[in-house]
Amino acid sequence: MSVHARLRDAAAESTWLQRSVVVGLALSIAWSSWSVPPSDLTARAVRDVVVFLLIPATLAATHGRDLGFHVDRRALRDTLALAAFVFPFYLVGASLPSIRAYYPMWETSTALGEFLPHMVQQLLVVVAAETYYRGLLCVGVSDEFGFKSVFISPVVYALHHVGKPPIELLLSGPTDVLFGAVDYHSQSLLPSIVAHGLGLTLLDWLTLHDPVIPPEAVLSALRWLPVPL
Helix, strand or coil, rough: CCCHHHHHHHHHHHCCHHHHHHHHHHHHHHHCCCCCCCHEEEEEEEEHHHHHHHHHHHHHCCCCCCCCCCHHHHHHHHHHHHHHHHHHHHHHHHHHHHHHHCCCCCCCCCCCHHHHHHHHHHHHHHHHHHHHHHCCCHHHHHHHHHHHHHCCHHHHHHCCCCCCEEEEEEEHHHHHHHHHHHHHHCCCCHHHHHHHHHHHHHHHHCCCCCCCHHHHHHHHHHCCCCCCC
């Protein structure tokens, strides 16, 4: 039997869990290999939508799987709860010097004609990311893996945050687990999309203005953290 035939047979006999994890790993490599200009939000949105949204959604559709693209009362309740929980973190974070130096990640201004298109494209990036991390690698495999599915993507999620402010890198793993746990509970991506998308929009808007909370007060309160702020 040829190598091609063996691979084809192995693929045919593989489970959805195995396929989703293998494809997830391949997509992570593809995402890292597809270089885009750091300052080009449009190029970033195109790459992320193709790699993290269209391919996982197509894979799920061809296998009759749900990645969490639905809304019900539980999803709405979880969305409100998660958004309320993360709001203070974005509010406080917007006063940290390292965060203010990094955000907005893509150039924009407070002029609505410029900020709104920026917000829409950034939301596409968020929807794509949540489809990959919380959809393909969490909700999508929750039937086979149970609650343990929320722990599949944190390492990859953290690796994709390398280069961001140290405090954000430190919190990326726990944030992934939290978002995954809430999406797992609701079996919907709505909570993480809203919390992540509106959170980034709020963060950009706040960092374009004077800090709401004096940076000195935030730095003093968080000086116990083991990372530069």
